């Protein structure tokens with residue numbers, strides 16, 4: 001049976017993996033080495049220097065390719081390093097169309113790092129393809145989609161965007177951090193590049209910072225590999241090992257994240273002190289129909305606004321939480337709460353972020369895999 005025929009839950013454990021050649025270790029050893037002995041210059045066992053390749057990173061990259069349904073995986077030192085590599089495919093004068101509701105750090109690298117090198121970024125609402133169509137011109141080289149979006153939980157129709165660029169040279173990249181391949185497979189929906197902050201659900205234990213890219217196309221993989229090696233923002237062997245270990249339980253964790261996410265979203269919606277809950281599983285979520293088609297479930301990320309909420313109200317709630325930890329990040333086994341306006345999205349100017357709904361009172365939850373009764377009781381006491 002070829003690795004490509006395996007079903008998803010089997011791929012998370014076995015995809016791209018073989019017992020280690022030296023002693024049959026079932027988990028790849030952490031090859032904590034910078035270099036590899038050569039018998040004569042240029043003759044070696046497949047590895048010469050760990051920026052170029054490292055066996056533990058190779059094991060992770062193969063696993064990433066397998067679970068995303070791609071052919072090539074690349075692991076980086078962070079999600080932002082992975083994004084950095086994608087933008088380095090471009091040249092001055094090239095244009096990028098990005099969703100206007102996305103992780104603040106992605107916005108920051110686009111605007112504050114790459115704009116000064118002459119790359120032009122357009123931020124548009126991507127709930128319909130018309131806004132994207134309007135911005136496409138001969139200089140458009142990349143469309144950047146994040147879905148569900150961070151933190152507003154909007155859903156972008158990946159197949160519709162892929163159809164729009166199908167017979168063009170425009171690259172479609174999808175940040176799959178919130179959904180993970182358990183919930184959606186962008187490459188199957190027509191995307192060219194899948195990107196991850198593997199720091200989140202793929203790693204799953206809040207113990208490492210890692211980024212990933214997966215592609216199907218060999219030529220694109222070679223261009224990205226060149227950038228990865230030439231720029232050097234690689235993932236180290238210990239971090240590769242941790243994410244690889246995380247991926248092995250991705251499916252069981254995601255199942256529980258989704259179950260708990262649903263219960264917490266429904267609880268928040270039933271609480272009269274809550275004004276608005278953003279979660280794509282609600283049938284009246286504006287993009288619910290797309291979510292139902294392109295995702296297998298709705299995930300464990302939720303945002304909400306307390307009634308009549310102010311900045312201070314939101315801060316009070318997140319400070320009072322006891323089971324939820326107030327922290328940046330998401331996707332770990334433990335539940336986290338965040339205040340986007342002052343934390344993850346503080347790098348986006350206030351009027352920009354408020355346009356996409358990131359108001360001062362918005363609170364974001366990463367619902368973990370604890371007993372959901374404890375999570376709901378914690379929210380109850382903090383909101384009361």
Ligand code: P1T
Nearest residue numbers: 078079080103150177197199328329344
């Ligand atoms: O933190 P890093 O591994 O570099 O990944 C950046 C990144 C990229 N894309 C999305 C959708 C993300 O959520 C992130 C990181 N996000 C957080 C740290 C956060 O709390 O939202």
